[in-house]
Amino acid sequence: MNEVYISLGSNMGDKEEILRHAVQLLQQHKGIKVVKLSSIYETDPVGFLDQEVFLNMVILVHTSLSAQEILEVCQEVESELKRVRIIRWGPRTIDLDILLYNHDNIETEALIVPHARMHERAFVLVPLVEIAPELKFPLTEEALQTMLEQVGGEGVRLWKVVAGVSEFVHSES
Helix, strand or coil, X not given: CEEEEEEEEECCCCHHHHHHXXXXXXXXXXXXXXXXXXXXXXXXXXXXXXXXXXXXXXXXXXXXXXXXXXXXXXXXXXXXXXXXXXXXXXXXCCEEEEEEECCCCEECCCCEXXXXXXXXXXXXXXXXXXXXXCCECCCCCCEHHHXXXXXXXXXXXXXXXXXXXXXXXXXXX
């Protein structure tokens, strides 16, 4: 069974409901089991600043799927939730990024794992370290907790504590 950490973010519409729906769609896939969720964090935009704040979280899934297959499922979820790519780092209903796939280093035309900028982004590191404080960055073996300390948590605010997978996917905003 493969362990995959996925970052989810939304800054359009009912952001919490969109995050919930994305997790539900992943959970409904026969080859994916969502096993852990971070809290939800309100985060300032990065890159393109003239947009609404985001809600971000990280999930851990166990899957029988290959890295390429899980990427395709994530893209299907984005499509189902009306993700449109107009402005790089711009507003979006949902963004799903594969952060880590086991402890593998993957570089293909379509996928780079570990995610190329995850170690620079507090909105990724804060929720990731929350659910997996022991993790090390595969390329350097540096503790993600140490990377978070170097980046700092500026622009990332706890928005809502999530009790568990079942409670989250079956609750209403």
